[in-house]
Structure formats: structure tokens, C-alpha cells
Amino acid sequence: MTTRRTVIAGVVAGALCAPALLRAEEFASGYAPQALRAADGIWIVRGRDEPIAFGNGGAIANSVLIATDAGTLIVDPGPSLAYGKALSALSRQVTGAGAARVYVTHLHPDHSFGSGAFDPAIVHALPSTRRELAENADGFSDAMYRMLVDWMSGTSIVLPLGDAGEGDVDIGGRTLRLLALNGHSHGDLALLDKATGTLIAGDLLFHDRAPATPHADIDGWLAALDVLEAVPAARIVPGHGPLDTGGTSIAQTREWLTWLRASLREAVLSGKDMSEAGAMAIPERFSSMKVARYELQRSVSHFYPGLEAQLLPRIGG
Amino acid sequence: MRIFKALLPLTALIAAPAIAETALPADPLGSPMWEYHGARLFGADRVVFDSRVKVSLPIIAENQQVVPVTVDARALKGVQRILLFADLNPIPVAIDYRPGEAAPFVATRIKLDQRTPVRGAVQTADGTWHVSGGWIDAAGGGCSAPPISRVRGDWADHLGEMRGGAWQAGDAMRIRVSFRHPMDTGLVENIPAYNIETLKINDMSGKQLAAMTIYGSVAEDPAFTLEIAGAGRPVMVAARDTAGLEFSGKIAVHGAARPQ
Numbered sequence: 238m239t240t241r242r243t244v245i246a247g248v249v250a251g252a253l254c255a256p257a258l259l260r261a262e263e264f265a266s267g268y269a270p271q272a273l274r275a276a277d278g279i280w281i282v283r284g285r286d287e288p289i290a291f292g293n294g295g296a297i298a299n300s301v302l303i304a305t306d307a308g309t310l311i312v313d314p315g316p317s318l319a320y321g322k323a324l325s326a327l328s329r330q331v332t333g334a335g336a337a338r339v340y341v342t343h344l345h346p347d348h349s350f351g352s353g354a355f356d357p358a359i360v361h362a363l364p365s366t367r368r369e370l371a372e373n374a375d376g377f378s379d380a381m382y383r384m385l386v387d388w389m390s391g392t393s394i395v396l397p398l399g400d401a402g403e404g405d406v407d408i409g410g411r412t413l414r415l416l417a418l419n420g421h422s423h424g425d426l427a428l429l430d431k432a433t434g435t436l437i438a439g440d441l442l443f444h445d446r447a448p449a450t451p452h453a454d455i456d457g458w459l460a461a462l463d464v465l466e467a468v469p470a471a472r473i474v475p476g477h478g479p480l481d482t483g484g485t486s487i488a489q490t491r492e493w494l495t496w497l498r499a500s501l502r503e504a505v506l507s508g509k510d511m512s513e514a515g516a517m518a519i520p521e522r523f524s525s526m527k528v529a530r531y532e533l534q535r536s537v538s539h540f541y542p543g544l545e546a547q548l549l550p551r552i553g554g
Numbered sequence: 555m556r557i558f559k560a561l562l563p564l565t566a567l568i569a570a571p572a573i574a575e576t577a578l579p580a581d582p583l584g585s586p587m588w589e590y591h592g593a594r595l596f597g598a599d600r601v602v603f604d605s606r607v608k609v610s611l612p613i614i615a616e617n618q619q620v621v622p623v624t625v626d627a628r629a630l631k632g633v634q635r636i637l638l639f640a641d642l643n644p645i646p647v648a649i650d651y652r653p654g655e656a657a658p659f660v661a662t663r664i665k666l667d668q669r670t671p672v673r674g675a676v677q678t679a680d681g682t683w684h685v686s687g688g689w690i691d692a693a694g695g696g697c698s699a700p701p702i703s704r705v706r707g708d709w710a711d712h713l714g715e716m717r718g719g720a721w722q723a724g725d726a727m728r729i730r731v732s733f734r735h736p737m738d739t740g741l742v743e744n745i746p747a748y749n750i751e752t753l754k755i756n757d758m759s760g761k762q763l764a765a766m767t768i769y770g771s772v773a774e775d776p777a778f779t780l781e782i783a784g785a786g787r788p789v790m791v792a793a794r795d796t797a798g799l800e801f802s803g804k805i806a807v808h809g810a811a812r813p814q
Contacts, residue, residue, distance in 0.1 A: 288614070383693055507721065508720075508723070508730055510622065510661035510779040511661070512612070512622045512623065513610075530613065534616070535616045537622075538612070538617050538620065538622075542775065542777075545717065549719050549732065550717060550719065551715065551716065552716045552718045552731070552804065553716040553801060553802055553804075
């Protein structure tokens, strides 16, 4: 039975606790990546379909494990040294072997910053990705440490030493077709496992999650989607979002980018400010895409000043 | 000076009861700088937190050097001034807008140097300040990193280039204008403060419709969106920077919204 005294005590305790909880320091709780079987000898390690935040340790991108006779092939080592190590341990558990090669699909830190857990000699990327990583690593590092704090302990960007390029690569009895594309960034690597028809698309494809555009060239990205559409794939591992077995990630990414490009242009031409463009209605057909408003506002920030400079007429002398 | 001294006791006498009567309300945002800014910006004026002042901030300061903010006080009558300020910025006030014959509405982009409250403070004819705003997270360096055109080195090639347009929006004419300008804060080593400091909107006869004082926390290549009541007559937009350079141009509704 609840007496008046216990109620009061509870209220007082609550009042005392609340500020203490608010001020309590949060600590990184450690990564526990899970491998989900995608195809024969291929596992997807899902990121959370969220923005990078302390609560998720930056583990928002998908990684892939592929078993080969030479060891595990890992695509995208994740956001931090600790994540790269957790992924390495997971690969031993799942395939029985450590990493034989690591591919980094593009520069963004949620995909690339875990590479420090591996010997740089086995980490491969497109030359354009290495160049972009070198240019942006310090800024990314500042931002990641600020947001993720001790999740990032020990993480420093290790530039991939291996060159990835267009064409077939044989590793431990598996043949992968590498596609050197761009559009999401200046260098976007996609990989097709020929035996299973599994296309690993990096951030050229988003599935049920709105595309992010910090280094995007939308026209180039749409051209890359045409290339991916022509690839004979039985299933697609997108950079973010669930495994795609019906090709919907290609349609969704194309639809979003086409809408975004037209809508931002129209917003500039109709006299809208950035705040209003970021608040525009998002069509119902995108309702399955997570973090749509968040990514729209980011894209407004990426593209709007440039579009204004292009579309608003000069005045004055 | 003598006059000032003579007046001092008198002001103290007048001000004392006024301050007691109009103490700053407690800050719903819990800002450590609220009382400091309150005393400096509002003095003894009455201050209320008022949700009729709509301050639009993005979910995330994706680029802390270009953070879009809109202050819309069209729900209030008799607006005299609109201040846009960020409590924890090294240059807290971004703009001081006197809309005059324009609508109490302004949108621009500001720089942020850290996580901070961003507020619109709107003074009505009775002297009361109506305040609203929110916290926004931002990484450091918005005010203390050099502008992109300084890094690129081409800031002087395009200095003062203006772009703009006008649109009829219901019973008001919306004006958008932007300037190429580094808007140096003075907080970057070896680059002194250099910014656009006034913006005036005049009608074609030279009569002033609206005026704004602008500070170094407004983003590089500053852009402004304003609304003038009534059907779209052409207006002159004139700005002056801290070096005394003047930039001006005419904006009219027709044909303004199409690319060159």
C-alpha cells in the first residue's frame, strides 16, 4: 500500500535524481556487431539506420564479410578502431579466418575509419578515395571525436595502401567484379561477387533510408545508378538500410535524388530561403525512408548556396 | 561628460523602480549567458517569451559557417526591431533589423562557434521584447575559421557582387538578396574584421522602407530574405561594409526569378 510518506519520499528522490541523471557522464558501451547471412559465404553486418550519434557509436553503415580460401574479405571496416577490431573478431567467428583483404568503398568516416584495425597493406580503395580521405581526414576526425568521444579511442585514419580499380579480382577462389564509380563522392567502389550475384554497392545505394549528400554530384550519381542497374545482381547490399532482394534500393535512391534535384532548384527559383526549403513537404512515396527530413535539411545545406549563385540573377553594378 | 554626470543620479532614480518591475524572466533554454545578454540588449525594457515569434532552425548545423535561421514575427503588430542573436557566439548579435514598412520577417544564415541558443528578439511599439528560440548543436570554428573565399584566395575578385530577386507572395513582395563578401570576424589570425554593416531597402524615390545593422557573425556571402507589404514595386537595395564600400542594386518582381 502506498502511503503519503512514500509518495513524498519518491517525489523527493526523483527530484534529486533527475539532475544527477542529466549530468551523468555517458560512456561508450562497446560494439556488438551481428553477422546476418546474405548469400553463400557472404554476411551483412547491419548499421543502425540513424544519423551518427553517441548512442550508436557511429555504427550506422553496413559492412560485409565474404569467406574465401585465403581468409575473410571485409567491405567497409566501420567508424572507429574499436569497430574495426570487433568486425575482425566477428569475421573469425563466422568464417573461421581473419581478414585477407579490406575494401573501403568511399571516404566517409562511418565506412572508412575502422581501417586502423587492419594492416594497411591489405586495405584497398580507389585512388580517388585515398586522395579524398587524405584531404578530409582531419576534419572528419575532429567531428567524429566530438560526437562519439570514447567510442573513437585510438582511432586515427590509416590510408589504404592497395589500389582498387575497375575489373575482376580473384581472392582465395572467389571472383569479384570491381566497379569504379562516383557521384555519392568522387570515388565510389561497388563490388559484385560473381558466384552468388551479390552486389555490394557502398553508399551509391540507400534502402529505406534517405541518401546523404555531403560530397555528392547528383548528375554523376544518377549516371552511376544506370551502371548499377545493368549489373546482373540477385541481391544488393546497400551502404545503409536492409538487404535488397528486389532492386528497390536502386529505384528509391534514383527517385529521391531526382526529386531532391528538382525540388531544390524550384525552391530557389520560387524565392524560398534555406529554412523554408528544409521545411518543404516530403512526398508520401518516401514515407518508408528513415531520416528523410534530416537528410533533406543536410542536402539543403550542401546545395542551396551553390544553386542560388547559379540561378538568381546578378543585380547592381 | 558634465551633462552625463548630472543626469546619472536622475536616471538611477528613474531606472531603479523600472528594473524591479520588469526583471528578466527565467530563461526556458537555461542559457548561462541569458542574464548577461538580457541586461545588455534589453536594459530595463519589459521582456516576455512569446511563441508568436517563430524562430526556424535546422535539425543539425550541417555547416557551422552557414546555418540558416528565420525569424518570423508576422503574428505580432507594431514591430519596431528584430534582433537575431546566438548566446554563446563570440559575436552574439548577427543582425539588428528595423523593418519599418516591411513585414516583421527576416531569414539569413549565421556562423556558429559552438552549441548555443539562437534567438529572435522582437520589440513592439510598447517597448516590450518578445523572445523565442532554441538550442542548436554545432562544432567549433564557425567564427574562428577563415572563410572559404579567403582559403581559395578569390574573395577580392568578386567582392560586392549582388544577386537577387523579388516574388509576389500574397499581399507582400518577397525580396531575396545576396552579396559576395568574406564577412571576416576578426577572430582569425592576421585577418582583421571586415563585414557588411548596413543594409537599406529604399523605394525608387529614395524613401527608406527598411534598414538593418549587420555584424560579423552573419555567414560569408550573406543572403537575406525580407518581405515588403503591398504590390510589387521595384526597390533599391543598398549595403555598406566596414571599409566604406557601397553596393547597391535594383530589384523588381518581373523576370527576377529566372536564371540569366
